[in-house]
Amino acid sequence: MSIQNEQKLSPTQSFEEILECVQPMITVILKQLHIYKEFDYYRHIASIAVWRAWLKADPAKGQFSAYIYSSIKGEILNELSKEKSYKERITVVDDETLDYVRSEFKGGENQKNSIDLESILTQLKQIERKILLLYYVEGYNDQEIAKVLGLSVAASKKRRARIFQRLSNQVFEVE
Structure with missing residues (x-):
């Protein structure tokens, strides 16, 4: 994400503005985690993470963009972990x-x-x-x-x- 976009991010902005600004960040995170299937599903998970970060943001605790980044990555990693665990426990029997x-x-x-x-x-x-x-x-x-x-x-x-x-x-x- 560019420095220009990071400077625009503030918890005082509307959620829609923030979500629009972090779309490139979401794409980078998805590529870093090698997510190429179910791209829309994980983009949705990322959007939810942005929403939660926006709701919980506290400017006194650090840079808002870093908080959003870690929230997005954490939520996606949690979802990947749940999916892996599910696949390990379940065998589809036709x-x-x-x-x-x-x-x-x-x-x-x-x-x-x-x-x-x-x-x-x-x-x-x-x-x-x-x-x-x-x-x-x-x-x-x-x-x-x-x-x-x-x-x-x-x-x-x-x-x-x-x-x-x-x-x-x-x-x-x-x-």
């Missing part, structure tokens, strides 16, 4: 995969069991879902699963057996 896993565990196909199985699968850790998908859907053996996930073969077998036992118990509890 209907075809659910049907296959259901047939492996039960052999039955009714709507109630499908919903129950889906809710049970979402309770598994990501690594547990990966093991199930690799074994039952992709057809990997225990050695291949161990290699892909960085586990020993014994650990891979043990985990798969525990997951199968847990799922079997939960599926039969639902009935």
Whole structure:
């Protein structure tokens, strides 16, 4: 952002004026953080950060433009962190995969069991879902699963057996 724009920024200005002045700053921050997808979404997050900074600004505590910059960057980093955490916890399971896993565990196909199985699968850790998908859907053996996930073969077998036992118990509890 240019010095000229920094001098224009003041908490006494209207929010619209400030938001207009910081658009180049927002673009620079998005590029620094290598955000090229969902650009509009993160630009919106940045605008909210500007709004909050404008509301909380205290001229006695330092330069307003620096406060806006750190607010924008902080909000975007928080959002990226939340998204990463969400992606680590969630594995999307499509209907075809659910049907296959259901047939492996039960052999039955009714709507109630499908919903129950889906809710049970979402309770598994990501690594547990990966093991199930690799074994039952992709057809990997225990050695291949161990290699892909960085586990020993014994650990891979043990985990798969525990997951199968847990799922079997939960599926039969639902009935």
